[in-house]
Amino acid sequence: VTIDFNGSTVGYFLNNANATADMQGVYFNKVKMLNITKPVLYSSVAGYGYNNFIVENCDFHIAAAAQAKFQLINFYKSSVLHTYKKIVFDNNLVYCDDAAHQVQIMNYDQNVAQAGSPWEAEVSMCNNTIYNMPSNNGYFKFYEVKSMKMNKNIFWADAATKLASYCIIIYSAAQDGTVFDTTDNIAFGLDGASVMPYSFDEMDR
Numbered sequence: 001v002t003i004d005f006n007g008s009t010v011g012y013f014l015n016n017a018n019a020t021a022d023m024q025g026v027y028f029n030k031v032k033m034l035n036i037t038k039p040v041l042y043s044s045v046a047g048y049g050y051n052n053f054i055v056e057n058c059d060f061h062i063a064a065a066a067q068a069k070f071q072l073i074n075f076y077k078s079s080v081l082h083t084y085k086k087i088v089f090d091n092n093l094v095y096c097d098d099a100a101h102q103v104q105i106m107n108y109d110q111n112v113a114q115a116g117s118p119w120e121a122e123v124s125m126c127n128n129t130i131y132n133m134p135s136n137n138g139y140f141k142f143y144e145v146k147s148m149k150m151n152k153n154i155f156w157a158d159a160a161t162k163l164a165s166y167c168i169i170i171y172s173a174a175q176d177g178t179v180f181d182t183t184d185n186i187a188f189g190l191d192g193a194s195v196m197p198y199s200f201d202e203m204d205r
Helices: none
Strands: 002-004 026-029 032-036 052-056 059-062 069-076 086-090 093-095 102-108 122-124 129-131 140-142 147-149 154-156 168-170 186-188
Touching (some): 059 069, 086 102
Parallel strands (some): 026 052, 032 059, 086 122, 093 129, 102 140, 122 147
């Protein structure tokens, strides 16, 4: 399936506006999205979220017209991140062929209080290629996870951008740092590429 947003004036591809319950699952597989300028998913209802969110074998082309600090999947105002059980972003290509854009693969607003428990999100972010898209604000930004694998990813951006790029940002002071596996990643071209605190392992340089 190919979806081309060229010339589109619509908002987000998915939005939980008017939600009255959690969505049990969202699954993208073998989808190609072209000329993206806004988040593919945007969570605007604070009290409801997505129990399972899985993206596999997809291509995401970010248009030059996208905002400078682009968020591909934005959980934004969600105050119930503890209800997320499974988050998968594996075997995907994310790229911008016009100029280096900063990107966050998954993001939320860290100013939104998270009071729920327990934290059971099992996260996999593996075997992805991120081309010409550094991330000064972290490719994955979340509050707390039960476990996370970030393995065998390839990150490239033009060194001329002079941008540092980070992989994981976690905001909970209670986060167990031993549940992260960030081995076998490759970064080149990026200036100062490293992994943020709470991942505890440095990427292969």
